[in-house]
Amino acid sequence: MSGKNIPYQLRPNKAVDRYAFIELLAKIDNFPSILISKYQYIGFGGYSLEDFKYIHARFNIRDMISIEKDEEVYKRQQFNQPHNCIDCHKKSSDEFIREFERKLQTIIWLDYTGKELKSQMEEFQVIISKLEPFDIIKLTVRSHAPDLLKEDEASERSKLHEERMNLLKEKLGNYFPGAEVTENMMTNPGFPYAILLVIKNVADQAMEGQSDICFQPLSTFTYHDGDNMLTVTGIILKSTQICDFLKQTDIETWELSNTKWGKPRQIDIPNFTIKERLHIDSLLPNKTATEIQEELDLLFDETKNKTIAMLENYILFYRQSPYFSKIIF
Amino acid sequence: MIDIHDDRPHEFNASPTKKFFVAMLTRDIELEDAILDLLDNCIDGIQRTLKNSVEDSEKPYKNYWAKLTIDPESFSIEDNCGGIPKDIAEDYAFRMGRPDSDIDRDIYTIGSYGIGMKRAIFKIGQSSEVISQTDNDCFKVTIHPNWLTDDNDWKLPFEIIEPSGTENGTLIKVGNLHNHIKRAFSRETSPWYNSLVNKISHHYSYILHKGFKIFVNGIKVTSQPFNLLWEGKDKMKEDTTIAPYLYKYEEDGVDVKLAIGFYRNIASQTEVNEEIQGNRNTSEKAGWTIICNDRVVLYCDKTRLTGWGDARVPSYHPQFIAIAGIVYFRSKDTNKLPITTTKRGIDAASDIYLKIKNYMREGLQKFTSHTNKWKEYSAEEKKISAKTIPIDPIEIFENIPDELWKSVRGKSNEKKYIPNLPIPKAKSSKIKTKNIKFTRPDTEIQIVAHYLFEDYEPEASEVGNECFEKVLKEANQ
Numbered sequence: 001m002s003g004k005n006i007p008y009q010l011r012p013n014k015a016v017d018r019y020a021f022i023e024l025l026a027k028i029d030n031f032p033s034i035l036i037s038k039y040q041y042i043g044f045g046g047y048s049l050e051d052f053k054y055i056h057a058r059f060n061i062r063d064m065i066s067i068e069k070d071e072e073v074y075k076r077q078q079f080n081q082p083h084n085c086i087d088c089h090k091k092s093s094d095e096f097i098r099e100f101e102r103k104l105q106t107i108i109w110l111d112y113t114g115k116e117l118k119s120q121m122e123e124f125q126v127i128i129s130k131l132e133p134f135d136i137i138k139l140t141v142r143s144h145a146p147d148l149l150k151e152d153e154a155s156e157r158s159k160l161h162e163e164r165m166n167l168l169k170e171k172l173g174n175y176f177p178g179a180e181v182t183e184n185m186m187t188n189p190g191f192p193y194a195i196l197l198v199i200k201n202v203a204d205q206a207m208e209g210q211s212d213i214c215f216q217p218l219s220t221f222t223y224h225d226g227d228n229m230l231t232v233t234g235i236i237l238k239s240t241q242i243c244d245f246l247k248q249t250d251i252e253t254w255e256l257s258n259t260k261w262g263k264p265r266q267i268d269i270p271n272f273t274i275k276e277r278l279h280i281d282s283l284l285p286n287k288t289a290t291e292i293q294e295e296l297d298l299l300f301d302e303t304k305n306k307t308i309a310m311l312e313n314y315i316l317f318y319r320q321s322p323y324f325s326k327i328i329f
Numbered sequence: 330m331i332d333i334h335d336d337r338p339h340e341f342n343a344s345p346t347k348k349f350f351v352a353m354l355t356r357d358i359e360l361e362d363a364i365l366d367l368l369d370n371c372i373d374g375i376q377r378t379l380k381n382s383v384e385d386s387e388k389p390y391k392n393y394w395a396k397l398t399i400d401p402e403s404f405s406i407e408d409n410c411g412g413i414p415k416d417i418a419e420d421y422a423f424r425m426g427r428p429d430s431d432i433d434r435d436i437y438t439i440g441s442y443g444i445g446m447k448r449a450i451f452k453i454g455q456s457s458e459v460i461s462q463t464d465n466d467c468f469k470v471t472i473h474p475n476w477l478t479d480d481n482d483w484k485l486p487f488e489i490i491e492p493s494g495t496e497n498g499t500l501i502k503v504g505n506l507h508n509h510i511k512r513a514f515s516r517e518t519s520p521w522y523n524s525l526v527n528k529i530s531h532h533y534s535y536i537l538h539k540g541f542k543i544f545v546n547g548i549k550v551t552s553q554p555f556n557l558l559w560e561g562k563d564k565m566k567e568d569t570t571i572a573p574y575l576y577k578y579e580e581d582g583v584d585v586k587l588a589i590g591f592y593r594n595i596a597s598q599t600e601v602n603e604e605i606q607g608n609r610n611t612s613e614k615a616g617w618t619i620i621c622n623d624r625v626v627l628y629c630d631k632t633r634l635t636g637w638g639d640a641r642v643p644s645y646h647p648q649f650i651a652i653a654g655i656v657y658f659r660s661k662d663t664n665k666l667p668i669t670t671t672k673r674g675i676d677a678a679s680d681i682y683l684k685i686k687n688y689m690r691e692g693l694q695k696f697t698s699h700t701n702k703w704k705e706y707s708a709e710e711k712k713i714s715a716k717t718i719p720i721d722p723i724e725i726f727e728n729i730p731d732e733l734w735k736s737v738r739g740k741s742n743e744k745k746y747i748p749n750l751p752i753p754k755a756k757s758s759k760i761k762t763k764n765i766k767f768t769r770p771d772t773e774i775q776i777v778a779h780y781l782f783e784d785y786e787p788e789a790s791e792v793g794n795e796c797f798e799k800v801l802k803e804a805n806q
Contacts, residue, residue, distance in 0.1 A: 070772065166553050169530075173613045178526030179545055204520035211512070 012322065013223035013267045017231055018051055019320035020256055020267075021138060022058050024219055024233055025107070027249045029059070034134055036107075037061060043109040044068065044093065045086070047076040051109065052086050063104065065089060067096045097123045102130050109138040115147050121175050121198065125206045128215055131236045137215075139199060143192035143222060143230035161186035168194070177201035192222035192230040193263045199232055200261045213238055216245070219257055220264040230264060255316065269321050270300050270310045277323075280311070284318055346480050354444060355452040360513060360521075361528050362673055363452040364397070366445035367406050367501065368529065368543065369624065369672060371395045372536060374410030374499065376437050376622075391540030399522070399546060401511045404453050404503040409496040412463035422446065423459075423470060423485050437622045437661055446501070451477070455505035460490070462499075467492040474505055526550055531628045532673070535620050538721075555618065555655055556719035557590040562728050569751040571717050574692035575726060576737075576745040578685070583665050585685055588722035589617075589654030589692035590748075594714035595700050596650040597707040597788040604647035615650050617689065619675055621658045621666040627675050629653070634677055636690040643697050648704060652696045655722060656685060688745065699750045705764060706753045708794040713751060765797070 029036040036059045045052050045066040052064055062085045068074045069092040077088050089096060093110065108127060112120045124139055131137065148167045154160035164186040169176045177197045185194035203215040217234040237245055246252040246259060256265065272280065276298070283292050289311035293304065300307045314321070355363070375393050395408040413422050450457045455474040461467070468487045476482060506514065513521045526545050533543060534552035543550040557573045564570040573590030592614055596604070617635035619627040631637055631645035635654075638644030658666050658681070667675055667682035675682060703710040729746060737743040754760075778792045787795075 071770075072772070162551070165551065169551075169553060170613065174524070174527060176527065177520075177523040178530055178550065179522035179548055182548055183551070201520055201523050204523075208520060 011225040012269045012324070013225050014229070015322045016267045016269055016317045016320045017140075017221050017223060018054060019322070020219065020221065020317070021051075021109075021233060022054055023256070023320065024251070024254075025055075025059065025136070027251050027254060028136065028218075028235065031134075031245060031249050034105075038105060039063075039107050039136075040065065040104040041107045041109075042067065044111045045077060045088075046111075047073050048080050049077055049082055049086060051111075053082045055107075056083055056085065061085075061107075067091060067093055069093070093123055094119065097126050100127065100130060102132060102135070105134060106131060107136040107138075109140070111138075111140045113142065115142060117141065117195075117198075118171055118173070118175065121172070121202045124199070125202050128203060128236065129206045133213060133236050133238050133241070135236045136233065137235075138231065138233040140229060140231040141195060141199075142227055143195040144228040145186055145188050145191040147227075148186075172198060175202050175205070188228065192228060195230050196220055196232065196261065196264055199230075203234070211239065214242070216242055217259060217261055218251055219254075220261075221256075221267050222264040223267040232264075265316070266313065267317055268310070268313050269317060270314055272300070272314075274323070274325070280314070281318060284315060289315055344480070347477055351451045351477060354448045358448060358452060358671065360452060360510065361525050362671060363449040364406075364525065365528065365532055365673065367449045368395055368533065370446055370499070371406075371408040371410040372541070372623065374408065374412065375541075377414070378411035378497075388540035390536055393540075394542040394544065396544045397546070399514050401514045402504070402506065404506065404510075404514070405501060407498065407500045409494075409498040412467075412497045412499050413459075413461040414463050415466045415468070418461065418468070418470075418487070437659060450501065450503055453506060453510050454503040455507070457501065457503045460493075460500040462492050462494055462497050464497060522546070532625045534625055536623050539623070553614075554721060555592075555653070557588060557592055557653065557722050557725075558714060558717035559590075559720045559725055560717050562730065565729065565733055565748070569749045571713065571750060572746075572748040573722055573725060574695050574745070574747055575722070575729065576685075576688040576692070576743075577726065578737075578743045580742050581665065582660050582662055583681060584657075584659040585681075586657045586723070586726055587654070587685065587688055587692065588725065589652065589689070589696060590722075591651045591696065591714070591717075592653040592719065593651045594711045595703055595707055596648060597711075597790045598704070599788050599790060600650070601647045604650065615653055616645065617654045617656065619656045619658070621668050621672075622660070622663070624672065626668050626673060634675060636686055636693050640690055642690050642693045649697055649700055651700065652693070654689065654692060656689065657723075658685075691747075695747065695750070702752055707788070708791045709753065711791070765793070767793070 025036055028034055039059075039061055040063040041052070041055050041061045042065045043051050045068065049066060052066065055061055056064065064086045066077060066086055066088045068077055068088065068090060071090070074088060074090045081088070093112075108131075110120070110124060110127070114120070120139075120141055124137075128137060145164060148164045148171075149160065151157075151160060154163050161183045165181070165183050168181070168186075169178070175198060177200070180197045180201070181194045184190060200217075207214055214237060215234050216237045217232060220230070220232045222228060222230045235245075251257045251259065258264065276296075279296070280292055283295070287295075289308045292311055293308050298307075301310050358366075371393070372390075375390060379389060393408070393410050395406060395410070398405045398407075446459075450459075450472070455477060457472045459470045459472075467490050469490050470485050470487045472485065476485070522545065526548070529543055529545070529550050530537070530552050533541065533550070534555065537543065537550065537552040538554055559572050560570045565572055571591065573588045576585075576587040578585040614629060616629040616631040616637075617627065618625055618629055619635075627635070633639050633644075636642055643649070660666055665681065667677075667679040669676050677683075733746050734744040735746065737745055774789050774792055777796065778787055781787075781792065781795050781799075
C-alpha cells in the first residue's frame with residue numbers, strides 16, 4: 001500500500017513532507033478547542049510504521065489504526081510495531097473506508113501509491129463525507145503525467161497533451177474539473193496542479209448542499225522521489241470558523257501554507273554533503289539564497305541561477321529536512 | 330355582488346400575469362440546461378450564416394466561438410455567430426413563444442418554441458441587456474426588473490446603436506442575479522462550474538469536434554471524439570472483420586445515419602467483476618448517443634429508451650462495456666426531429682424514433698451476442714481488437730464500398746451494412762474445448778505478470794492465458 005520497497009532514507013522529500021505535516025498539526029493544536037493528543041490517528045503505515053512513530057512521539061496520540069492489505073507487509077508491521085498503541089488492520093483502504101464509523105476526533109492520512117486515481121477519489125469523497133468539523137485529512141496520490149500516457153505512446157508528438165487530457169477525463173468521469181483543468185497542465189511539472197484541482201472538485205462535490213461546512217485546504221506539496229507525488233492536507237471546518245481558525249493557528253502567515261487551492265509547492269531537497277549542509281544551516285535564517293551562493297561560491301547544479309533556485313527551495317524546507325547517516329549497532 | 334343593471338360588458342380578466350409566465354417558464358428547467366439553450370441559439374445563428382455559403386464538411390464551425398463569463402454578480406454570453414436578424418427579433422426572439430412563420434424553415438436549427446433565450450435570462454437574473462449585430466442592423470434591448478412585474482407592459486423597446494465589434498454576433502448580459510444563482514456561481518465552493526463544462530463537453534461534443542469553440546471564464550471546453558473500431562476498407566470484403574453495423578435512411582426531409590460497434594476491446598471477467606463491485610468505472614463511454622442537427626440530445630444511454638433490455642436485446646451489463654452506438658438525425662424542419670421540448674431528451678413515441686429503434690436493437694443484438702461468444706476468450710479477442718483502428722463512423726459511411734450496402738425491404742432510400750464479426754476458433758471448429766479457471770493470490774499474479782509482461786499491466790486472465798501458451802509451446806517442441 002505505501003511504498004513497501006523503498007527505504008525512507010532514499011525518500012528525503014517524503015520525509016520533509018512528513019515533518020511539514022507534524023509542524024502543521026502543531027499549529028492546529030494551538031486552536032483553543034483542539035487537543036491533538038486526544039485524536040485518533042489512521043494511516044497506511046507501511047512496513048516500518050514511520051509516520052506513527054513521529055506522531056506518537058510528538059503528540060502522544062495513543063489511539064492509532066494502521067490499514068494494510070498486503071499480507072507480507074502486514075506481518076512486517078506487526079514485527080516492527082514501535083509502540084503497543086497501534087491497532088494494525090489487515091484490510092484494503094476501500095474495505096476500511098466503507099466500514100468506517102467515526103467515533104473520535106480523527107486525523108486520517110490516505111497515503112496512496114497506486115495508479116487507481118478514480119477509486120482513490122471515491123474513497124476520499126466517502127471519507128470526508130463521514131468526518132466532522134475539526135477532523136484532519138491528508139491525502140497523498142501519484143501525480144505523474146506519464147502514468148496516463150508516456151511521451152512515446154502518443155499518436156503524434158504534438159497530440160501528447162490533448163491525448164493525456166482525454167484519458168484523464170475518461171478515467172475520472174464526473175470528477176474531472178473541466179472548467180479548471182487545461183491541456184497545458186498535462187506536462188510533468190504542470191500535472192500536480194491538475195490533480196490538485198481534481199481533489200478540490202471531489203471535495204466540493206462531497207460538500208455540495210452543505211453550505212455550513214467545508215473542506216479547508218491547509219498545505220499542498222509535490223515532490224519527486226522516483227515518481228511525482230502530490231499531497232494535500234486539510235481540515236473540516238464550519239464555514240463561519242474559517243477566518244478565526246486560520247488566524248489563531250497562525251496558518252494564515254505560515255510560509256508553507258496553501259489555503260486557497262493555489263499551485264502546490266515543490267519539495268526538492270538538494271543533495272548536500274553534511275559539511276555543506278551544516279555550513280548553510282549556520283547561515284540561516286538571516287541570509288538569502290543569493291548571499292549564501294556568493295559566500296560559498298559553489299555550484300550545486302549546472303548554473304548559478306539553478307543553484308540559487310535550489311537554495312531557495314532548501315531555505316523554505318531546511319527546518320523540516322532530515323539528516324540521514326549511517327549508524328552501526 | 331354583480332349588478333345586473335350595470336351595462337358595462339360582463340367579463341373577467343383572463344390575461345396572463347408576467348409573474349406567472351416567468352415562474353412557469355423557469356421552474357422546470359435546470360440552470361445548466363437553460364445555459365445550453367443559449368448555446369443552441371449560437372449554433373442556430375451559425376446555421377443562418379452558413380445557409381448561403383459553401384460548407385466545409387469537415388470543420389464547418391471552425392470560425393465560430395461563444396464565450397461565457399460567469400461570476401456571482403453577473404452572467405454574459407458573447408458569440409460571433411451572426412447576430413439576431415431584425416425580422417427574427419421582431420417576430421419571435423423577444424416574444425413569449427414562437428408564432429407560426431416561415432422563418433428558419435430551410436436551415437438546420439433546433440429551436441422551435443421561441444422560449445430558450447427568455448427562459449435562460451429569467452432563470453438567471455432580473456435585469457438584462459441583449460446586443461445584436463448583423464450585416465444590416467445593430468440594436469440593443471434592455472429588460473429592467475420592473476418590466477418583469479408590470480402586467481400591462483408587454484412591449485420591449487430597442488435602440489439602434491453603432492456596431493461596436495468587428496464580427497457579427499450577439500452579447501447577452503444578465504445582472505441582478507437571483508440569490509440561488511449567485512450561490513451556484515460562487516467559484517470558491519461551487520462544483521457547478523465543472524458540472525456545466527462537463528455537460529457542455531458532452532452535449533456539444535459533435536459540434537466542438539467540427540470546429541466550434543466554447544470558452545467558460547476563459548477556459549476552452551474540449552471534447553472527446555466519438556470513434557468506433559474498424560479494421561479498414563479492404564478487410565470489409567473479407568469473410569470476417571471488425572467493423573460497426575451501419576444503417577442509413579432518408580425520407581421526407583429527414584436524414585438518419587446509425588452506427589454501432591466496439592470502441593474498445595471487450596471486457597475481461599476481472600473487469601466485469603470490478604465494475605459490478607463498484608471498484609471501477611469504465612462504463613462511461615458505453616451506450617447510445619443520439620445527435621439531432623449536430624446537438625447531442627442523449628449521451629451514452631444504456632436504458633430501455635435506446636433498446637437495451639427490449640425485444641430480446643439483453644439489458645445493459647458491464648459485460649457490454651465495449652459497445653457504443655451513435656444515431657445522427659438531421660432535418661431542416663425541427664418538428665420532424667425526435668426531440669423533447671427541453672431539447673435534451675428523446676421523444677420516444679415519435680414515429681421516426683420508433684422506426685429507427687428497430688435498427689438500434691438489431692445492431693445491439695449483433696454486438697451483444699458477439700460479446701457473449703467471446704467473453705471466455707477475452708485475451709484472444711484483445712489480440713484481434715489490437716489490429717483495428719478507432720475511427721469516426723462518418724468516415725466509414727463515406728468509405729464503405731457501394732456493393733456492401735444492402736437495401737432494406739427493397740427500398741432505395743434505406744440501406745444497411747451488417748459486418749460479419751469473427752467468432753472464436755474454438756466455437757467455429759469442431760475441436761472440443763474446455764475452460765480452465767483457477768484462483769491465485771494477487772501478489773503471485775503480479776509476480777508472474779511482471780515476469781511475463783514487464784511494464785505492461787495485464788488482466789489476470791491474460792496472465793493465465795500467456796502461461797498456458799508458453800507451456801504449450803514448450804510441450805509441442
